[in-house]
Amino acid sequence: MxxxxxxxxxxxxxxxxxxxxxxxxxxxxxxxxxxxxxxxxxxxxxxxxxxxxxxxxxxxxxxxxxxxxxxxxxxxxxxxxxxxxxxxxxxxxxxxxxxxxxxxxxxxxxxxxxxxxxxxxxxxxxxxxxxxxxxxxxxxxxxxxxxxxxxxxxxxxxxxxxxxxxxxxxxxxxxxxxxxxxxxxxxxxxxxxxxxxxxxxxxxxxxxxxxxxxxxxxxxxxxxxxxxxxxxxxxxxxxxxxxxxxxxxxxxxxxxxxxxxxxxxxxxxxxxxxxxxxxxxxxxxxxxRKDARNIVASDYHCYHGHAARAARAATSVEAYSFAANLNHNLAIAKAGTLMENFFNFLQISGTDALYPDAEFSLEMSFIAADFYYDLGYISEARHWAHTSLVYYPYSPRALRLLVKVHLVTGEYRAAARCLHILNKGLINRKFVKEYTPCVQDTSLVSAHPEIMEKRSFIPAGKELSPLIDERFRELLEANENNRRAYEYLMLYYLLDSRLERFLEMYDRADRFFTAPVDIFEEAVLMYGELHDIPVEEKYAISHATRARFEQFNQTLRQYEGKGRMARNVLYWEMGRTYMYYLHFVFPRVMKPEIIYPAYEESPI
Amino acid sequence: MNPTRTGMGSFLPLWLSLAGLIMLSGCADRVDHAPEADTVADIFPAYYDLTIPPNIAPLNFIIREPGTKFRVEISAGESETIVISQRSSTIRIPLDKWQEMLAGNQGNTLSVNIWSRNKKQWTGYPTITHHISADPIDPYLAYRIVHTVYLNWRRMGIYQRNLTSFEESPLIENRTTGQGCMNCHSFAGNDPSRMMIHFRIIQPGTLIWREDRLSKIDTRSSGTMSAGIYPAWHPDGKHIAFSTGKISPHLTTRLNKVVDVADRVSDLMVYDVEHNTVTTSPRISTEMRENMPAWSADGRYLYFIRAPEANTGDEESLLHARYSLMRISYDTEWDLWGEAEMVLNADSTGMSISHPSVSPNGKFLVCTMSDFGYFTIFHKGSDLYAMNLETNAFRKLSLNSEFAESHPSWSSNGRWLVFSSKRMDGVLSRPHIAYFDENGNAHAPFALPQKDPSMYDRLIANYNLPRLVTGKIELDPIEIRDAVYGEPLPATFE
Structure with missing residues (x-):
């Protein structure tokens, strides 16, 4: 016992x-x-x-x-x-x-x-x-x-x-x-x-x-x-x-x-x-693996439309992650706060972080498909959604996006096929119920605001440009009301320090924004400073932005000759401004060469 | 007293009433006097007014009309009518009765009558009729199934399908060979005992199956710019013409042509299977781009397509060139080349020609035409054309759809064409079969019949290069795997 x-x-x-x-x-x-x-x-x-x-x-x-x-x-x-x-x-x-x-x-x-x-x-x-x-x-x-x-x-x-x-x-x-x-x-x-x-x-x-x-x-x-x-x-x-x-x-x-x-x-x-x-x-x-988990979390929350959680997960990643950066940007774009929150993430990849296929990387296929769909660049959304399916066969995520993509492109039979497959799964009932009427009666599509909006964004047919700014411009040529394309194009100019081009497009901001955009105003002031032009006479800049700009310059002067110290001090106060990006981040961006897969890799 | 008998007897009026009700409902369930709809039933695949081979598998289909019960009657001549009455809208025709019906009614009409019962009311539809040809189709079809829509891929395999039943078996799947690429399966004539397949990237080489022997060849040589690409077996079964070259795929924003595959530079060569040598001629290896070889039925001519040279830095010449149809005589015995001659000029057609395929009797050549380029499966506007080689007259075939048609090839008797078509949904290619009569007319095509036709709604993959063969390819995936993992024998250049 x-x-x-x-x-x-x-x-x-x-x-x-x-x-x-x-x-x-x-x-x-x-x-x-x-x-x-x-x-x-x-x-x-x-x-x-x-x-x-x-x-x-x-x-x-x-x-x-x-x-x-x-x-x-x-x-x-x-x-x-x-x-x-x-x-x-x-x-x-x-x-x-x-x-x-x-x-x-x-x-x-x-x-x-x-x-x-x-x-x-x-x-x-x-x-x-x-x-x-x-x-x-x-x-x-x-x-x-x-x-x-x-x-x-x-x-x-x-x-x-x-x-x-x-x-x-x-x-x-x-x-x-x-x-x-x-x-x-x-x-x-x-x-x-x-x-x-x-x-x-x-x-x-x-x-x-x-x-x-x-x-x-x-x-x-x-x-x-x-x-x-x-x-x-x-x-x-x-x-x-x-x-x-x-x-x-x-x-x-x-x-x-x-x-x-x-x-x-x-x-x-x-x-x-x-x-x-x-x-x-x-x-x-x-x-x-905390970082790996946060990267997945940022993608998860971005996909499910939880912008704040996606941004929090992305910014919690300790080592720089291109995927987290993209998820952060995409999440805030979907939430309509791209301009307000863009520099909450230190954009050390510069313009490359504006698009997932900057480098040809297959792991970005889902993000790329979501990104291009959100943007309205439907041919690339279609391309990346199908590419996702190659590596994730019958993925519900890819199939759902393809349903929407095919509805946008008017490929109703292909959309019906994707819905048929989703219907054979166990977790897609709600989605199938929502979209099946659109393939049974295609006239219903015209009453679907999201599909119709994306349809109005489709750019003209030609060879796909390898340059992302060119793709943004094509979208604006197709539909000047494409706010997302405008935002990304402006961000491209800002991140690439092409402020003349930025200013050429600056007037259009009124079309999309009711209040002044802080980073745009900061960019205008930076342009004035760089070219010694009194821009404040031509452009109305808010008092808050001018004060911030002045404070930034004052701190810079304070730490003149001590660049590293200035960078560290300003990071906590001004790390989310365009001035900080241009002063301390921009020149160190490395642009990867776009590499296309060799022909031998194609099954043709 | 027997309680059971008493019980039954006392319930007799009720039993009689129930029997009467059942009989009445049976009358209500009859289709004889059902009103007929104005249009034929919507069925998938679209099997309407076809000419079908007498040895084809049952054309199973799905009725896409509303209903809770369906009835189908299939009849031909004096044969016993096949009756299918069921709740499911997927119609699976019994194989043995179907085969018997087709075999006994060659040259006759086959009728398909359809009824659907919706809201307790039967509706009949106008009869669908097919013509049963007396010309059989080759019993096997080989194709590649590749799970991709664009350029990146992961899963693929080459399969053979018994056309007289639904039996499909893999020749080789890339899961077996480390996920490498495999393509361009090709046969000498329609002979299943003489075949080749390219393997790329992982365990690369060209597998040749001939005289019951599998060998793996490296067709790269010092005198050619690459390994062999697009193949064409000579009718003698001892030579294979290949294109060689370099290609580059380009994505586009065009929704009707999502990818352009540019032929940067290409030539032709001939591989001697018996001597393991390759040869070429300056006449088919010019500055211009020669591609897509196809032998004439007698083997005296090599047909191919040719486009002007792609100028460096000139995207237009690279991507948007038009190919003309050419031919050159070749004596395989003496290795003697004639002069290349124009058969059909792209400038006169206004279209680019590709995928030439000569009929076994040598009278016709079927090819694809599209506005530019040669890789037409990505071109929505790609259509099949037939050219009479005796008169050089050509015309667009009536079998085309609004979507891409490509990869045409012939049955051994020259009466059946098989090709890839994206007509089902505009995205994925499926094999289609069409009767080709002696006057050069193609009849309405039909999708490869499937045991469960809804599989076309589920398979996110393309069928490439459907090729008819006269029998089963007597190879199994293990034999092919073992050969693929072997070292390739290098070909020598002569």
Whole structure:
């Protein structure tokens, strides 16, 4: 009796721990961010589902996509993720019990679910990594529960291993084999050895034969397929947390077998608790990437129209991020405060931060599609939305944008096709309901203000200019009321210090703004100062701007010859002014050369 | 006393009433006297008034009329009528009955009658009729499915489809070969045992399947400017003409021509499959741009397209050039080239010619024409034209739509044309088949039939280069993968 630990420890502690893990999941991991970043698709369509069943590992990917649909909304996603974690906990606990039944197993079995949730801090994580281990644990129950006879064990192992290979891929067959090996150690030594030889032989030969005769998989997937390869900007780079996740169950089974020896209960519980705590803390430190999370958050909030949150997330990124910069600019543009808040983000990329395809970067495809749609440059919105679909097949985000793009371009049948696909998904009902009438009765489009406005912005047809200012001008030529194009063009001139061109367009500001624009007035004053022209006679400049300008110059004079100090002092007071940008940021902008993909990369 | 019998007996009037009601509702459910709509039923794909091969798979379709029940009757000659009555609007015709009906009624008319039941009222639609041709189509179609609309791509594969059923199988998918590019699958005539495929970027090389042997060739040579690009097998099956060159794609803001693929410089060469050598001639490797080779049916002439040289710095000459149709005689045995001669001048047509394809009987040449350039699948205005090679008269085919038509090719008997068309939604290309009669007239085309026709609404991918072949390509993806991962054999220049 003295060895029986108090029940509270083994019931309450896991419960409290799981509650904390759930809170962590909701607040820190944010399954909705994870979904937004990966854009997993799932269609209820036979051809879509069948595709996943043609190669080893496809089934697990399909399950992962299915589970991830719930991540679209934060709370249901967190609950589903938590349920998966609980399933992993229970299955691990059951496996450990087959080796040695102990209440401590409840604590030790918390390690794999904790690692699963920690791994999701990296939003590039292919969720199939988690579903695959879940499937392995599920199938491993078969040899664990029924494999009490050394003659039966190889049969159960073979059946389980074949299922694991097909459902999860070759890497998880190895994991399953290691688990089966540990489970078969309970027999007499020669029986265990025979089983071990059989398992090793199976794990070596079956993937070899499957690759040579059954599945046309690349040779590099023969033994170590753990997750599907993705392009560089989505590529998952595993940390030690990932390997700990893979090895956690075998290690726990070894620990369970060690617990057969009499270990003082208190000491065992203390070791388990400390280990769990260490895994949690160090796992968090290793997996949590604040900047990467904030970049995703800025994109998420920008996409959902939460300008303030998007801007906050973008400005929270410590190391400069082009994506965060773009998201900041796009979010405030959508909120109609581009001019007011533009320099809230230190625009160190200059004009390049005005458009996502300044450099040809595929990871910007979503942002580029949103940017050009917002701008009204519909051919490029179409181009980038379709490009997004190439890398994120059946992405709801890309498809939704394409519906709108095709409605703008009058490609109603293409819009209907996108709606049809969205309708086969699980999370698009509201959107489909909203836009389906437009393809059923195309005359309704003329009553859709957003579509009609974008249609009126379409520029004239010609070769796409590589210069973004040229594209802004084309938009204004097509429709002089395109406020966004005007704003971006003016910002382009300001960021590029082309103040003469800026002044040529300055008169048009009245068309779009009812109140003076601070940075425009600052630019006028800067122009006057640079060219020694009394601009205040010609242009009405507000008192506040003049005072700010004067204060800026006064501080500059105060720190004459101490440029770095002036920069630091002025940053806190004047960092959001055009004067600050022009004095301290502008000349250091490096312009990347626009590189087009080589022809060999085109499938033509 | 038997309680059951007593119970039944006491309920007899009720049973009779129910039976009467069922019979009455059955009468109300009949379509015989249903009012007929003024227009034919809206069905997808648009299978109306077609000429169809006697060996084609069932033309399954979706009825896009409002309704909760649908009835379809398909009849031809004396064959037993196929009746489909169901709640789903997706009509899947039984394969065996369809095949029997087509096989037994070659040269006859096939009728499709459609009814829909909406708001408890049946409506009939005017009969859709098709002509069942006596000319069979080659039983297999090979094509590439590439999941892209613009230039960037990730997933693609080359597939073969049994046209007499719905069986589709991959020849190779790029998931197998490290996500590289694969393109330009091509056959000698329509022979499935002589094929080639290019692999690009990852494990690059040209795979040649001939005499039950797969070999991987590097067609780059010291005498040519690049590896082979667009191929054309000589009818002898021992030579392949290739274009070589450099291209550059350009995006545009035109919604009817979203991409221009500029041919910066291009020439032609001929690869000798047996001797692994390449050769060319100054007459097809000029300062001008020669591209898109196609052999005449007898193999004596090589047709190709030619545009003036692209001047450096002159975007107009690079992007907006028009190609003329040329030909040059070539003796493969003695490696003797004739003089290049003009067949159809772009200046006289006012349009740019591309994708020439000569009919197996040598009488006709089908090609695409558009306002400029050669890569016409991105051009909404690209149409198919037929040229009578005996009279040099050409005309636009009636099968064209308002969207792009491209990549035409012939069946082995010369009676069927297959081509890519974007007519379904203006964005994605789908394979279409049309009957081509002895007078050079193309009949109404139809989309490749699918077991579930709604798959066209879901597949965000283009079908490229549909090519008819006379049988199954006896290769599997594992064999191709193993060959692709092998080292390529370099071709030598002669």
């Amino acid at each position: 003295g060895h029986k630990p108090p029940g509270i420890l083994y019931r309450i502690v896991p419960g409290v721990y799981m509650l904390l893990v759930f809170s962590y999941l909701v607040i820190v991991v944010r399954p909705d961010f994870y979904f937004h970043h990966l854009q997993p698709s799932f269609l209820i369509a036979p051809d879509y589902l069948a595709h996943y069943l043609t190669y080893p590992g496809g089934f697990s990917e399909l399950m992962a996509s299915l589970f991830m649909q719930s991540f679209y909304i934060r709370l249901p996603g967190s609950i589903v993720f938590m349920c998966i974690a609980l399933a992993i906990w229970w299955l691990t606990f059951e496996l450990m019990n087959t080796i040695h039944r102990s209440r401590l197993n409840r604590l030790w079995a918390l390690v794999p679910p904790a690692l699963a949730i920690l791994m999701a801090n990296n939003y590039n994580l292919p969720f199939s990594v988690i579903t695959s281990v879940l499937i392995v644990l599920l199938i491993a129950q078969l040899p664990a529960k029924k494999g009490n006879n050394p003659a039966i064990m190889p049969v159960l192992y073979s059946a389980g291993a074949a299922m694991v290979y097909y459902c999860c891929g070759s890497g998880y067959l190895l994991l399953f084999s290691v688990i089966a090996l540990l489970l078969s150690m309970k027999f007499r030594i020669w029986e265990s050895l025979l089983n071990a030889f059989y398992i090793a032989g199976f794990a070596f030969l079956v993937p070899l034969a499957a690759e040579a005769f059954i599945f046309p998989i690349p040779p590099e997937h023969r033994y170590f397929f753990l997750f599907p390869p993705r392009l560089y900007f989505m590529a998952y780079e595993p940390s030690w947390v990932f390997y700990a996740w893979l090895l956690s169950v075998p290690v726990l089974l070894i620990i369970a077998s060690l617990m057969r020896k009499a270990i003082p209960v208190a000491a065992g519980a203390a070791v388990a608790g400390i280990f769990l705590l260490a895994v949690t803390v160090f796992g968090h430190v290793a997996s949590y």
